[in-house]
Amino acid sequence: MALASSLCAQSLFDLAPDDGETESLPLSYTAGVNFGYDDNPTPLLGNDDESFYGQAYVGASFLSNSPQTTTNFGAQLGVIHYFDNLDAAGQDVDDTAFTASLYLNWTHRVSERLRFVSRNFAAYELEPDYSTGFQAQRQIGNYFRWSTDNAVGYRWSDRLATYTGIRLDGITFDEFDNGDRTTVTYYNDFRYQVSDRTVATLTYRYSDVSADGAVTDSTNQFILAGLEHRFNQRSTGVIRAGVQLRDVDGGDSSSNPYVEGSFRTAINTQLSLRSYVRYGVEDFQRNVFDPNTGFNSIYSNTDTLRIGFTADYSVSQDLTLTGGINYAALDYNDLQAGGGASSVDEELLNVFIGVNLQVTDNIAVNARYNFEDLTSDAGRDYDRNRFSVGASTRF
Numbered sequence: 001m002a003l004a005s006s007l008c009a010q011s012l013f014d015l016a017p018d019d020g021e022t023e024s025l026p027l028s029y030t031a032g033v034n035f036g037y038d039d040n041p042t043p044l045l046g047n048d049d050e051s052f053y054g055q056a057y058v059g060a061s062f063l064s065n066s067p068q069t070t071t072n073f074g075a076q077l078g079v080i081h082y083f084d085n086l087d088a089a090g091q092d093v094d095d096t097a098f099t100a101s102l103y104l105n106w107t108h109r110v111s112e113r114l115r116f117v118s119r120n121f122a123a124y125e126l127e128p129d130y131s132t133g134f135q136a137q138r139q140i141g142n143y144f145r146w147s148t149d150n151a152v153g154y155r156w157s158d159r160l161a162t163y164t165g166i167r168l169d170g171i172t173f174d175e176f177d178n179g180d181r182t183t184v185t186y187y188n189d190f191r192y193q194v195s196d197r198t199v200a201t202l203t204y205r206y207s208d209v210s211a212d213g214a215v216t217d218s219t220n221q222f223i224l225a226g227l228e229h230r231f232n233q234r235s236t237g238v239i240r241a242g243v244q245l246r247d248v249d250g251g252d253s254s255s256n257p258y259v260e261g262s263f264r265t266a267i268n269t270q271l272s273l274r275s276y277v278r279y280g281v282e283d284f285q286r287n288v289f290d291p292n293t294g295f296n297s298i299y300s301n302t303d304t305l306r307i308g309f310t311a312d313y314s315v316s317q318d319l320t321l322t323g324g325i326n327y328a329a330l331d332y333n334d335l336q337a338g339g340g341a342s343s344v345d346e347e348l349l350n351v352f353i354g355v356n357l358q359v360t361d362n363i364a365v366n367a368r369y370n371f372e373d374l375t376s377d378a379g380r381d382y383d384r385n386r387f388s389v390g391a392s393t394r395f
Contacts, residue, residue: 011131012276012306015238015262025063029395030076032057034366036388042086042093042140043374043382051084055390057099072105080126097142100124113155117165122146130326130350131276131308141175151187163189171284178287178298180212201226203240209283215298216249216336218283222258235265244280251300251336256281275309288332288344290378297340297378299332318358326350346376365391 034055042049057078064071078099086093101123109115123129124144132145151165170182187205194200205222226240244258258280266272282304289296310324332344354368372384 011129012260012278012308013131013262013264013274013310015240015260015276024065025061027060027062030057030059030061030392032390032392034388034390036368036386036390038082038384038386040382040384041082043372043384049084049086051082051086051095053080053082055080055388068109070105070107073103075102076100093140097126098124099126099142115153117149117151117153117163119149120147130306130328130348141173143171143173143176143179145169145171159193161191161193163187163191178211178213178215178296181284182210183283184208197230199228201228201240203242211283211286215286216251216300218246218248218251218300220247220281220283221245224258224260231265234267235263237261237263246281246301248300248334248336251334254281254301256301256303270314272312273309274311276306278304278306280304282330285330286332287338288340288346288378288380290340290380295338295340297332297338297344298336299344300334300336301332303331303333305329320356321354322356323353324351341377344377346374346378346380349373362395363391363393365389 035052036055037050037052039050041051041053055078057076059074059076061074062072076099080097080099082095084095086095101121103121104118105120106118107115122145124142126142129145147167147169149165149167149169151163153161153163155161165187167185167187168183169185171180173179185205185207187203190202192200192202201224203222203224203226205220205224207220207222209218209220211217222242222244224240224242226238228236228238230236239259239261241257241259244256245253246256247253260276260278260280262274262276264272264274280303282302285302285304286300287296287298306326306328308324308326310322313321315321326348327350328348330346330348332346333342335342350370350372352368352370354366356364356366358364367389368387370384370386372382374380374382
């Protein structure tokens with residue numbers, strides 16, 4: 001178990017992803033269409049646009065697993081079209097957006113002691129993925145997010161192992177000024193197997209963040225202690241806590257508490273749950289545009305709490321219900337530039353429910369409702385409702 005997982009997660013739900021798949025899956029393809037209604041597609045600038053929309057996508061996935069090497073691949077291309085004209089601050093907004101995503105995960109076990117792990121991801125998206133912690137609100141236009149995480153794991157004894165690696169990630173926005181970030185993170189994770197079910201961890205990370213435009217660069221060091229525990233065959237929990245040492249160019253140095261955790265369980269054959277929590281200072285959201293004053297304020301630190309969970313319930317072999325909540329509380333503080341308030345507090349709530357019905361072996365129909373609510377000291381309050389129905393096939 002000391003080498004069963006690594007610090008290469010793409011989602012806060014998977015702080016220690018398990019790469020121990022036992023069965024290969026052949027190359028398979030998916031395709032789908034959705035039609036829906038969005039009552040606030042451009043929310044941050046106080047608009048009241050509403051529109052019906054259509055969405056289509058195609059994708060492919062593949063998993064190859066041998067005693068020595070595991071390769072997992074997936075890709076998807078899509079398009080979203082709003083049938084009504086959209087505008088933001090009096091300017092037309094493209095009513096058609098293209099999306100794409102790609103992931104490639106690779107694990108090679110050189111021996112029982114040595115392994116190499118590579119996890120890679122890229123996505124060109126319209127809606128934020130709150131479980132990754134990169135965004136806090138729906139922006140205007142698409143954004144490109146990418147990550148490559150490469151590590152070497154070595155088991156020094158029956159109980160002690162290490163993961164040492166480097167992760168590069170970045171985010172670029174089409175329409176959001178001063179939002180681009182590129183980060184390089186070096187890390188080392190000591191892992192000690194306390195028992196058959198528990199691994200104690202001691203982690204050091206050093207991150208160098210390059211920011212866009214008027215936002216200054218920063219560095220972060222994380223010193224964390226944690227536990228990874230398998231409660232039973234269906235339940236696993238991860239918790240890490242410690243200190244984040246932060247230095248911002250043109251700003252103040254600070255030390256801050258940092259916590260991250262995740263938990264997943266299958267309560268029975270019908271109900272499964274996943275959850276995450278993270279508290280720390282984020283670099284992804286450091287500038288706030290106030291539509292009432294026109295000020296674009298830049299802050300040194302954004303103290304952020306993120307909490308989320310999802311649940312899946314199989315009513316029958318063909319009918320599945322799903323739902324979840326993502327919550328983010330952001331405290332922008334230490335004003336660096338701009339004419340805004342010395343600090344700004346924002347809270348975002350995202351709630352969704354859905355149903356999926358397997359009509360045949362290859363065809364499923366689905367319906368989904370999504371609600372977002374943002375409360376902000378900077379006059380960016382909005383709420384948003386989305387409904388959709390659709391069908392998909394896998395072959």
